[in-house]
Amino acid sequence: MSVMILLALPVNLVAIAVLAYAIYFVRHRRADLMFAFVALNVGVFAISALMFNQQVELAMAFGLFAVLSIIRLRSDEISQREVAYYFVSLALGLVNGIGASTPLAAVGLSLLLLATMYVADHPRLARGMEWRTLVLDTVHGCDQELRADLQRRLNGRVLRVMVNEVDYVRETMTVDVRYRRLAPLAAAPPDRANAVTVPAPFAAADR
Structure with a gap:
């Protein structure tokens, strides 16, 4: 394994940790998909790193991306928002695996993908x-x-x-x-002028 791949691995792991946990899980609380994003990312990175070491043609790399992009999780229904996280997890693995020869470009593209997902899926954007x-x-x-x-x-x-x-x-x-x-209506405070005071029951006198 080349030195460039060893340097790209921690960058990829940090990037997918930020995407899967700090952005997705904190906002949507689905641990199963967080695991799926991490597993997909690491698997794609491993395959991309192998192609990088073997000097596979770029056309084959794009072919891999096309094959992986049609994979859908058939066991559970996922929303379009989660599909977006799915593709970004895949893209991060390819960017850091194939782009190991240009680490600055790989880091820059990873930051761009993370920033895009952070802003596009921010709760304040569609509050x-x-x-x-x-x-x-x-x-x-x-x-x-x-x-x-x-x-x-x-x-x-x-x-x-x-x-x-x-x-x-x-x-x-x-x-x-x-x-x-719509914002829920706040409960109105009781009107003191119309409030009825209920006297406390008298204690029975000791005989």
Whole structure:
């Protein structure tokens, strides 16, 4: 194993630790996917390092990226956000493995990928935004009634709604809705003027 690969290995491990734990797990709390991102990254780095030592053509490296990019975790449903983490984990392994000959470029690209994920997935960027697929127990005839019902059920302001399915036999409809949560109403303090004081019960006198 060359010296460049030995130098690239700790850079890659630090990068995937920051991505999988400090950014993803701290925000989304899924330990199974954090493990999957780390395992994928280290595996891709090992294969990339082997190709680097064997001086494999760059076309084969891109072929590996294309093969790995079509792999999906069939055992569990993952969101588009988690797919993005999946691809960045893969990209970090390739960047640090194949780019071991140019360590400054590899470090710079790793920092760029991490900074992109940190900013793009920051909670403040889409604060209060939610997405739901709902099955309603009624069929609405107009868009205004549908939006009013969704806003009442979700306690939020509906930004976009799409009807996926309407079942007139069961009187149900399936909708895809994007909305922004409303701040919960704070409990009003009791009015002192109208407050009723309940006297404490008298203790029975000793006989």
